[in-house]
Amino acid sequence: MLKTFQFSDISHTPYQRHIGTASEEIITRDAFNAATTEITAWEGYKPTPLHSLESLAAELGIGDIFYKDEGPRFGLGSFKALGGAYAAGKVLQRELTKKLDIPVTLADIRNGRYASEAKEITLVSATDGNHGRSLAWGAQRFGATCKIYIHKGVSEGRAEAMRQLGANVIRIDGDYDASVHLARKEADQNGWFVVSDTSWEGYVDPPLDVMAGYGVMTNEITDQLKTPPTHIFLQGGVGGLAASVCSALRQHWGQDTPRVIIVEPNLAACLFESARKDTVTTVEINEETMMAGLSCGEPSPIGWKILREEASDFIQITDELVAPSMRLLANPIGDDPFIEGGESAVAGLAAVISIALNPKLKDLLGVNEKSKVLVIGSEGATDKALYEKIMANE
Ligand SMILES: Cc1ncc(COP(=O)(O)O)c(C=O)c1O
Missing domain, CATH: 3.40.50.1100 (Rossmann fold)
Incomplete structure (x- = not known):
């Protein structure tokens, strides 16, 4: 199964983080707390599962891989x-x-x-x-x-x-x-x-509220994990998800917060380009990636303000990695659980697998048998027809 992950399907740029306090000031602790108080009062609220993919981690020579599965979120299918x-x-x-x-x-x-x-x-x-x-x-x-x-x-x-x-x-x-x-x-x-x-x-107000809302997910993660992971792979569209998660993790874990690696499709890598130029950069979308949720050419400026201080690495992956990753979750190795993950959900996992199979990148990112890696499975099968097609390997 892992043979389908190609080394050439991934590119990486390290990033010199800026020093600052964006993770405290843009989405404040009060904003996160207010959102959590409200959202956890909604009918049907239930924390989503955090799975440990132990067998896959062992196969890849990684200490642990944790997968936060947002598929069941409020019956809507995503974070x-x-x-x-x-x-x-x-x-x-x-x-x-x-x-x-x-x-x-x-x-x-x-x-x-x-x-x-x-x-x-x-x-x-x-x-x-x-x-x-x-x-x-x-x-x-x-x-x-x-x-x-x-x-x-x-x-x-x-x-x-x-x-x-x-x-x-x-x-x-x-x-x-x-x-x-x-x-x-x-x-x-x-x-x-x-x-x-x-x-x-x-x-800025509604996007700040949106990012504060995502904090409910990060809160659940810090409750579920107890000790900080060493790495977190966060998929990027406009960067709102990534910025929210890494702010909330920094607020919770301070200096012990994990190394943040941003993952985007190569067809819409606006955060990767922003990192390379060290300023918010728009890219043209010439072809739609199958990771529909990540198909964004313009970063969110408030998201970038956080990522420029929190993200250490930026990665692009190709669409070829998506279907094998979805099928791997649905046909797990060893005792790992069955997970229904959508196209945008698996970007982080696809990057982890590709890195683990690439000794140079593995070394560069410090991923080894001691690492505890966290990925966000940001959606379930939000497009059922496409999901079925991918499962059938058509
Ligand atoms: C399933 C899924 N994952 C990740 C993202 C990326 O979030 P953001 O655009 O905030 O970076 C999206 C965005 O729509 C999404 O739908």
């Missing part, structure tokens, strides 16, 4: 359930407080106290699937109206999942970044509220 829905509640809270001129709480929003007022508010976002699903779910829960912009590469299965949650889904001809720009433009013209998982100049 994104935490971010968009929480940010939806926060936007409604801010807007209704302003409009009604009384302090509105998140519990008021959650309990439908201002449902008729919430219905008049339209929340919009661009998405490659998972963020939009979370926003649509949040808007439905809180009674707001929701419009979602998707690009030409988003599968019909993912679009339908958002329609099922009551969203009006608008498909455009361009790529992810074009859908972000259109959502912004139409929101400006119509008085709608953008709830984006990425930031831009003058627009």
Whole structure:
């Protein structure tokens, strides 16, 4: 099974981290705590599992591989359930407080106290699937109206999942970044509220709320692990997930926080390029990667501010590694558990396997039999049809 992982499918750049306090100041401890208090009060909240892939780790000569499986998250299939829905509640809270001129709480929003007022508010976002699903779910829960912009590469299965949650889904001809720009433009013209998982100049509150929401997952990890891992491999789209996780880990473990390695598809490696140029850098997407959640050409500037201080390595992988990694999770080695992981979920694991099979990279990254490696399985089979096709090896 491991033979299918090619050394040539990976490239690495080390990064000289900047010294600073971004991990404390951008998403504060208070922001993480507030998000955790709210989200853990939602109906259906349950921590997701953290699996130890002991047999795979032994085969690769690594101490431990931990896989945080976000597939079961709120029945929505990905960690994104935490971010968009929480940010939806926060936007409604801010807007209704302003409009009604009384302090509105998140519990008021959650309990439908201002449902008729919430219905008049339209929340919009661009998405490659998972963020939009979370926003649509949040808007439905809180009674707001929701419009979602998707690009030409988003599968019909993912679009339908958002329609099922009551969203009006608008498909455009361009790529992810074009859908972000259109959502912004139409929101400006119509008085709608953008709830984006990425930031831009003058627009930071909702993406900060989104990243604070992801902290629930990191909190669970630190509870489940007790002692810090040595390495964490974090997949990057706009960098929101990675930035949130490494801030929360730094806040929790301080100096003992793990070495942070960012993993992206080579077809959308904007964080890798940002590291090489040491400044936020946009890349053009000429071809869609099958890791749909990671197909982003523009980093989130607030995410980058954290990653430039926390990430030590940046890696690009090719799409060829994705299907073998998904099949490996579904047909595990030895006593490892069966895991249903989606295309974007396995990026970190694919990188770990490729590195473990490459003595030079293994040495460079300090991965050995003493290492405890953590990866985030950020989604389950969020596109069932594609998942089945991959399993059938078609
Ligand atoms: C399943 C999955 N994993 C990872 C990511 C990357 O998150 P970010 O764009 O915050 O870097 C996404 C983004 O949509 C995703 O859907």
